[in-house]
Amino acid sequence: MAQKESQQAVERELTMSRAMVEAIGHEMRENEEVFYMGEDVADYGGIFDSTQGLLEEFGRDRIMDVPISETAYIGAAVGAAQQGMRPIAELMFVDFFGVCMDQIYNQMAKNTYMSGASVNVPMVLTAAVGGTYNDAAQHSQTLYGTFAHLPGMKVVVPSTAYDAKGLMHNAIRDDDPVVYMFHKRLMGIGWMPAPDGPKTPVPDEPYTIPFGSADVKREGEDVTVVTLGLHVHRALEAADDLAEDGIDAEVIDLRTLVPLDTETVLDSVEKTGRLVVVDEDYRSYGVTGEIIARVAEEGLADLEAVERVAVPDVPLPYARPMEDEVIPGTEDIEAAIRSARS
Amino acid sequence: MAQKESQQAVERELTMSRAMVEAIGHEMRENEEVFYMGEDVADYGGIFDSTQGLLEEFGRDRIMDVPISETAYIGAAVGAAQQGMRPIAELMFVDFFGVCMDQIYNQMAKNTYMSGASVNVPMVLTAAVGGTYNDAAQHSQTLYGTFAHLPGMKVVVPSTAYDAKGLMHNAIRDDDPVVYMFHKRLMGIGWMPAPDGPKTPVPDEPYTIPFGSADVKREGEDVTVVTLGLHVHRALEAADDLAEDGIDAEVIDLRTLVPLDTETVLDSVEKTGRLVVVDEDYRSYGVTGEIIARVAEEGLADLEAVERVAVPDVPLPYARPMEDEVIPGTEDIEAAIRSARS
Amino acid sequence: MDIMVAVNELQSMFEDMVTARYYEERLQEEYLEGKQPAFDISAGPIPGELHLAAGQEAAAAGVCRHLRDSDTVTAPHRPHHVAIAKGVDLKRMTAEIFGRRTGLSKGKGGHMHLFDPDVNFACSGIIAQGCPPAVGAGLAATKRSEDSVAVAFLGEGAISQGAFLESLNLAAVRELPVIFVVEDNDWAISMPKDRVTDVDDGSQRAGGFDMPGVRVDYDDATAVYDAAKEAIGRARAGNGPTLLEVQVHRRMGHFMGDPESYRPDEDKEAAQERDSIERLAADLRSEGVADDDIEEIRERARDRVDEAIEWAKDQPEPGPEEAYEDVFVNPPSGVTTEEPSHELAGGDD
Amino acid sequence: MDIMVAVNELQSMFEDMVTARYYEERLQEEYLEGKQPAFDISAGPIPGELHLAAGQEAAAAGVCRHLRDSDTVTAPHRPHHVAIAKGVDLKRMTAEIFGRRTGLSKGKGGHMHLFDPDVNFACSGIIAQGCPPAVGAGLAATKRSEDSVAVAFLGEGAISQGAFLESLNLAAVRELPVIFVVEDNDWAISMPKDRVTDVDDGSQRAGGFDMPGVRVDYDDATAVYDAAKEAIGRARAGNGPTLLEVQVHRRMGHFMGDPESYRPDEDKEAAQERDSIERLAADLRSEGVADDDIEEIRERARDRVDEAIEWAKDQPEPGPEEAYEDVFVNPPSGVTTEEPSHELAGGDD
């Protein structure tokens, strides 16, 4: 690709969904063995725009609508991947994992190990995650911790268009199963306005972002805020607000939960001494606990304060006042940062 | 019950499976609405002796063999529980949760909340957990963290016959869904020899052990060891060994993960300053992280050292040398205690 | 009409159907309010997804006409017409959809999670996952030697889902009083039936489990009534389950905001043309019911709906702190000696 | 015999069957060694569960006779007879069962997790969960315009599991080259078939998905061969899936150590009496194959098995640190540019 084009491209801003689709389209063009299966991914283009426009280019054989039978088609992706193909299977909402988790965690994630790596499973499982639009307890979860806990799958959570594209290229090229969790609120879907952050400049050409490298989204001296997905943007907002009060927060976007970039977190806490972990998953036995434990294990001496901000172990309630209460907001993050500093 | 009988009873030692079955039998006698569903729970008596002898007393209508369709029968338990019955449904191995998790976590665990408590779901889900007998990646997990992470179910893990009985009485009488995870190695099954610890004196009469009260199994001044299930016994063994070297470990059996008795852990760490968490689940994003985070949140000042001992984020391998390597052994616990002290 | 159904039954079904239709028209208005000019799913008085059932009322009305309060119904993500036919408290259901404290679920559930234990109604937003609990309700009835039945409603898209298929088997092998009602509107969001299964007639699934399967090809409430009568009668008499598929028509998008660009115009038009409500009105007329009487039913329905919506909008919102209640009915540690409360919600707030 | 099968095919099937039978007899000996006097599942040279397939060999032999290395087979928890008929490397499979480093999975899998990509064989210990991956292999063949087929084996207890039923539908609607083979041994651990489903003939499940269903009532290898020929031929020709149920007999407990106290004596005896291996031997004789030739096959099988077992027992155990390898084929951070290695395991240790 010519240098000039690429320069131009960097100016170009995309929504997160466009960036994700661009990576998929590119990989499908390059490699005939890549295909996409899911419910409403063909004519509809994905309920959350995850396959918008791909049917037109690739046709029904490669952008495949499938019966509402997640076990069957995710398992079929496992079988096709073991034959060397590179399927992408979409779970429309991550909340539906309960109907197909055996294929995900006992087959997709373990077949490599259980075979002593004589087979591998180069597939991507995409899933929409997250709340903030009052879809209640069965359609608003992130379940980050649930997937990250079980071995054998890489777990990816983009927070911007730039990352969404780079991580998707990596996910499709990776020879292991990758769970790619995209937050609905970040996608830039017409009917669900995104905040400003996720729409970013995105180069035209393909590029990869390696798994296991967290991104320091904002440097700061006083407090380390570790987060991912939608909450990257909420944390940045909180940090900006606090800057006016002279509190200088560092904001780290984990980007992948497996592998986890503990290093970047430890380095930051070494500097700040104070750790705030922010997560849209349930508080207990999940992401926030893990990050705190990693720091306690390896950087206890540095640690002067910890705070966690997450969904307080209740199912997601429907009504707005209650959903707003349990999904961490900017003010919750601000309060936690202040409290970590006091 | 006469005082004399009860005195006698306390002398009586039972295996964990006998104690569990005794509680079930008692509750079934008292309450016609209690029944048990599962695969091979009738004539076989439960693959891990969880229903041994119950068919003879209660007949096929109340000790029900069901087709191998966990979603259907666990969901049927949810439906019957919502009608006010008190079903117990058995998942033969917890590893099979992936075929029926939607009924467990999206219906059983959330219907109370999603209905604003206009319905409740008084059922018990029993499941065998754990490794140590080379049954490989799909039959050896504990998945403690997976269940404890998702809101709406109480999660119980007995480590002795005494606790197994008391916790089972409580589980059946509880008006909320309870997941009762029994470790195969502790049951006292003929073909899977148990260690000495789980067989304990068990009173004849019914008694309950409240959820959310951890048990200090051994008092000690130097290091706090927090654990559950099989590893209570391994931790006690480690503590005994170390006592000879003058290291005095306190061993806490959590007994329930939801609710979690943080208090008892904090009190202990206040005394010892050193925390070792031991778990048979995967290391990351699970139980060990949670316990450490809770202490870091509320007792950071007391904390001088943390160690965790868990399955190192790999599927359970089959061959003995590898399984022994990844499932924490007594020596691993000893090493962690020593390291926490140094 | 070759099926004989008593006129008062026809009138009752008609009332259920027009109530449901008008109810959803009103909900739609309220839903779209605040979502103008740009559609924002999280804005307005009713946020979140909203799945309307216009064109499917005959299935609900024809089946539920045979049910008692003690019979259980589970519905999927598209529940209003079924809830109304089952007799769910319309005011508290509406308050729930508006996210109010006096709603059926105190505002915690929303439109996909309506629970009314007084009439044994529940719904769930996960495809086919209402089937196993319906089997459980049937099991409970059998165990208690009661002649209650349980009905699981689902869409034709759900007939390929394990939860449904496993439930057929469990109900069949235990001969439980369960009726599975498939509302075949030919679409699962954007996927037409013939893209996702090879059988035209979903009730054919029953054969593999030695269970009777019946299809009503025509969404005439009276035909549904008749088929349901037999199936429910069989269940109540202890003769086991039936799978009933009913042709219905989706007059709207899958959910509010669905552009339906995947759907051929002819198909949309056909769905508009075949209106089972108008058909039933014609039946009533041919049974000698006067136009005035028909109009009276419509008016009663409208009044009831308008009243419910007004009432609901007047109800207080829950406070943020209420989010922490109701995860458990027993306090997190220890067991209370009290019986769980099956009382109406709202008592403790 | 009214079915005409070439004698050399009969001999090949016979060899597969006697190999499997003798293999499991030897495994049983080895397994029980070290589990004396008290049976301790974790003791001895082969720990963990062991599910033997004695009495079921005809199903595997009759089906796999028609398969090529490029065809995929998935088997359930009871895999040995299928693996042998599919041509899995016997030595490395045995080493795996003994938990050795040169085993098919480097000792990580054990007897329920045998993978041999050279002949496209895999198994899984979760009921019916081998079905979806078989559908995926069929899908891959179709996408690549290859005429490979995929066969999923399962037990009759698995036909009520969602994963199986969903797979039937997906295979049918996409007309994929997949054959589902149900080995009906009448028992799912302690549960007889009639306690868990109402259909005597499991292939009846196929009808609900518009797929052909065939039952072979008699576990004669030649009858299986014949039915499989048609089903596999249809799949290979692009005419879609078939469900094939084969009657077999469980001569032993569900797993080693199963007391089988739930099983009537007559049933145990009946299983012993109907031995498809002896029946096939008789067929061979009536086809004019000499007793000596039959004995030669048996001897060759025994030699091969004994050799594999000796070899396996000589193999090194994996070191504890090997447990940390093979979770991923790509290093945990970043993507390598190399193609994944589908080579035999052992290369990197």
Ligand SMILES: Cc1ncc(C[n+]2csc(CCOP(=O)(O)OP(=O)(O)O)c2C)c(N)n1
């Ligand atoms: C297990 C699961 N998969 C997917 C979905 C997403 N989803 C919601 S409704 C729907 C289509 C349902 O179609 P159908 O059953 O025909 O009912 P209809 O919407 O036509 O009434 C889908 C795929 C879900 N809720 N649950």
Ligand SMILES: Cc1ncc(C[n+]2csc(CCOP(=O)(O)OP(=O)(O)O)c2C)c(N)n1
């Ligand atoms: C989802 C799931 N449920 C239960 C089990 C436990 N289990 C292993 S084998 C078996 C019986 C299987 O019976 P069948 O399918 O007839 O096969 P057979 O053992 O007779 O060969 C059961 C219930 C399992 N492995 N997976």
Ligand SMILES: [Mg+2]
């Ligand atoms: Mg539909």
Ligand SMILES: [Mg+2]
């Ligand atoms: Mg069987």
